Amino acid sequence: MLPAWRLLGRGLERPPRREGPVITAxxxxxxxxxxxxxxxxLGEEVQEAARAALEAGWLGMGKLSRDFETGLEDYLGLTDRHVVSTNSCTEALHIAARLIGLGPGDEVICPSFTYVAGHQALSRTGADIVFCDVEPDTLCIDPDQVRALITDRTRAILAVDYLGLPCKLDELMQIAHEHGLRVIEDAAHAFGTLSDGRPVGSFGDITCFSFGPVKMMTTLEGGAVVTGDPADTQVLRELRHLGIDSDTDARYRNQRNWDFDVVRQGYRCHLGSVPSAIGLAQLAMxxxxxxxxxxxxxxxxxxxxxxxxxxxxxxxxxxxxxxxxxxxxxxxxxxxxxxxxxxxxxxxxxxxxxxxxxxxxxxxxxxxxxxxxxxxxxxxxxxxxxxxxxxxxxxxxxxxxxxxxxxxxxxxxxxxxxx
Ligand SMILES: Cc1ncc(COP(=O)(O)O)c(C=O)c1O
The missing domain is CATH 3.90.1150.10 (Aspartate Aminotransferase, domain 1)
Incomplete structure (x- = not known):
C-alpha cells in the first residue's frame, strides 16, 4: 500500500528526506x-492540524495563536524578545511602522530592490519612501548608500534579507544609533537564517517575518513582528487588534473580555486559530x-x-x-x-x-x-x-x-x- 503522503494527490506528497545531496527520483x-x-x-500533518483546529471551534485569535507565537520564540531562541503574530508580513511591517510613529513629513530609507509590500506598508503611514541601492554580492541594502541618503527628515531604515541572505544588520544598527533612527528588518525571506550564528529575529530592532502561501513555512497567509521592548509588544498587540487594550490575554485563553478600552488607532490584522495551527505543524518540519x-x-x-x-x-x-x-x-x-x-x-x-x-x-x-x-x-x-x-x-x-x-x-x- 502507498504511504499516506502518496495518497494525498499532487502538491501534497512528502517524500522522505534522504541523507546526501538530493532526494532520489x-x-x-x-x-x-x-x-x-x-x-x-500541505501534507497530512498540516491537514490534520487544520482539521483539529476547525473541530475545536475557536476560529479567531486564541490559544493556538499564542502557542504559535511561543513556538516561534522557542525556535528563534528568544529570551528577551517577543513575537506578535499578524495575518501577513505586510501588516507586520505596517504596524511596525505605526509603532515607531512614522508619518507625514518623515522619510524612510528603503531598497528599491524588494517586494513592494514593504514600500506600501511604510508609505501607508504618510511617510516618504527614499530609494537606496543594494550591494552587488547579496543584493541587500548598501549601508554606505544609506549613510549618504540620511537627512534630518530620516526616521527609519528598511533592511531586507534578500532570498534568505542576511543583510548587514549590525552595520545598519550602528548607523541608526549614530543618527537616532529605527531599523525595521523585513525578514520575509529569512525565517531560519543565521547571521554570525544568531537567528535572524533574535537581534536588532524590529524584525518582520512572512508566513505567506509560498514562504519557507506557511500559515496560508500570515506574518509576525519581533521586538525587544515589552512596552512595544503591548503597543503592537493593540495596533494588531483595533487599538483594544486588554482583550489579548483573554483571547489567548479562548475567552473574550467584554470590558475593555480603546487606547489608540488600531487595525485588524491578528492571526486566527486555524492558520496558527497550520503554522505550528509547519514549524515542526x-x-x-x-x-x-x-x-x-x-x-x-x-x-x-x-x-x-x-x-x-x-x-x-x-x-x-x-x-x-x-x-x-x-x-x-x-x-x-x-x-x-x-x-x-x-x-x-x-x-x-x-x-x-x-x-x-x-x-x-x-x-x-x-x-x-x-x-x-x-x-x-x-x-x-x-x-x-x-x-x-x-x-x-x-x-x-x-x-x-x-x-x-x-x-x-x-x-x-x-x-
Ligand atoms: C521581501 C518581502 N517583504 C514582504 C513581503 C510581504 O509578505 P506577505 O505576503 O506575508 O504580506 C514579501 C512577499 O513576498 C516579500 O517578498
Whole structure:
C-alpha cells in the first residue's frame, strides 16, 4: 500500500528526506509534469492540524495563536524578545511602522530592490519612501548608500534579507544609533537564517517575518513582528487588534473580555486559530524544509556553476534558509529568451524583483544612485525551489538552462564561422 503522503494527490506528497545531496527520483516527477516556482508542503500533518483546529471551534485569535507565537520564540531562541503574530508580513511591517510613529513629513530609507509590500506598508503611514541601492554580492541594502541618503527628515531604515541572505544588520544598527533612527528588518525571506550564528529575529530592532502561501513555512497567509521592548509588544498587540487594550490575554485563553478600552488607532490584522495551527505543524518540519532547500541550492550551484552566461550567489548556504534560488543572467537581453525556453520545457520561473523606483506611484520619491538595482532587476531569474524535490525535477531545470546556453553558444559560433 502507498504511504499516506502518496495518497494525498499532487502538491501534497512528502517524500522522505534522504541523507546526501538530493532526494532520489519519485513517481511524482515525469517529463510531462509542470515544474512550478513554488510548491508549498500541505501534507497530512498540516491537514490534520487544520482539521483539529476547525473541530475545536475557536476560529479567531486564541490559544493556538499564542502557542504559535511561543513556538516561534522557542525556535528563534528568544529570551528577551517577543513575537506578535499578524495575518501577513505586510501588516507586520505596517504596524511596525505605526509603532515607531512614522508619518507625514518623515522619510524612510528603503531598497528599491524588494517586494513592494514593504514600500506600501511604510508609505501607508504618510511617510516618504527614499530609494537606496543594494550591494552587488547579496543584493541587500548598501549601508554606505544609506549613510549618504540620511537627512534630518530620516526616521527609519528598511533592511531586507534578500532570498534568505542576511543583510548587514549590525552595520545598519550602528548607523541608526549614530543618527537616532529605527531599523525595521523585513525578514520575509529569512525565517531560519543565521547571521554570525544568531537567528535572524533574535537581534536588532524590529524584525518582520512572512508566513505567506509560498514562504519557507506557511500559515496560508500570515506574518509576525519581533521586538525587544515589552512596552512595544503591548503597543503592537493593540495596533494588531483595533487599538483594544486588554482583550489579548483573554483571547489567548479562548475567552473574550467584554470590558475593555480603546487606547489608540488600531487595525485588524491578528492571526486566527486555524492558520496558527497550520503554522505550528509547519514549524515542526521547518528544519527539514530548510535542510532540503539548502541541498537543492547546492545541487543547482554544482550543476550550473560552470556556465559563463550565469552569475550565481557566492554562498555555501550554510546557515542560510533559502526562500528562493536566484541566478543572474549576465546578458540581460537573454533573460526573456531563457524564460521562454524553460517555459516550453514545462519549467516556470519568477522575477524577484522589479525596481520599485520605476512604479508610477513612487515616481516622485527621492533616490540615490541605483546602478546595482538597475542591473539586478534586468538579470535576476528565480528557479523552482520547493521543500521537497527529487533529482529528476532538479535535473529538468538544470538541463533546460544548460541546453539554452549551449544553443546560444552554438548560435554565436555559427555566426562567427560564417562571418
Ligand atoms: C521581501 C518581502 N517583504 C514582504 C513581503 C510581504 O509578505 P506577505 O505576503 O506575508 O504580506 C514579501 C512577499 O513576498 C516579500 O517578498
Amino acid at each position: 519519485t513517481a511524482a516527477t515525469t517529463a510531462s509534469v509542470h515544474v512550478p516556482v513554488y510548491r508549498p508542503y 521547518v528544519d527539514e524544509f530548510i535542510g532540503n532547500r539548502q541541498d537543492y541550492c547546492r545541487y543547482y550551484d554544482a550543476q550550473l556553476g560552470d556556465l559563463d552566461g550565469l552569475q550565481l550567489f557566492e554562498t555555501d548556504w550554510e546557515g542560510i534558509a533559502p526562500y528562493i534560488y536566484v541566478v543572474r543572467v549576465r546578458d540581460p537581453e537573454l533573460r526573456q529568451d531563457l524564460v521562454e525556453h524553460l517555459k516550453s520545457r514545462g519549467v516556470a520561473t519568477g522575477i524577484h524583483f522589479l525596481g520599485a523606483h520605476e512604479f508610477s506611484f513612487y515616481a516622485d520619491a527621492r533616490r540615490g544612485p541605483l546602478d546595482v538595482t538597475e542591473l539586478a532587476t534586468q538579470q535576476v531569474l528565480t528557479l523552482p525551489l520547493h521543500p521537497y524535490m527529487d533529482t529528476a525535477t532538479l535535473d529538468r531545470v538544470v538541463s533546460g538552462i544548460r541546453s539554452f546556453f549551449e544553443a546560444a553558444a552554438d548560435g554565436a559560433e555559427g555566426i562567427a564561422q560564417t562571418a
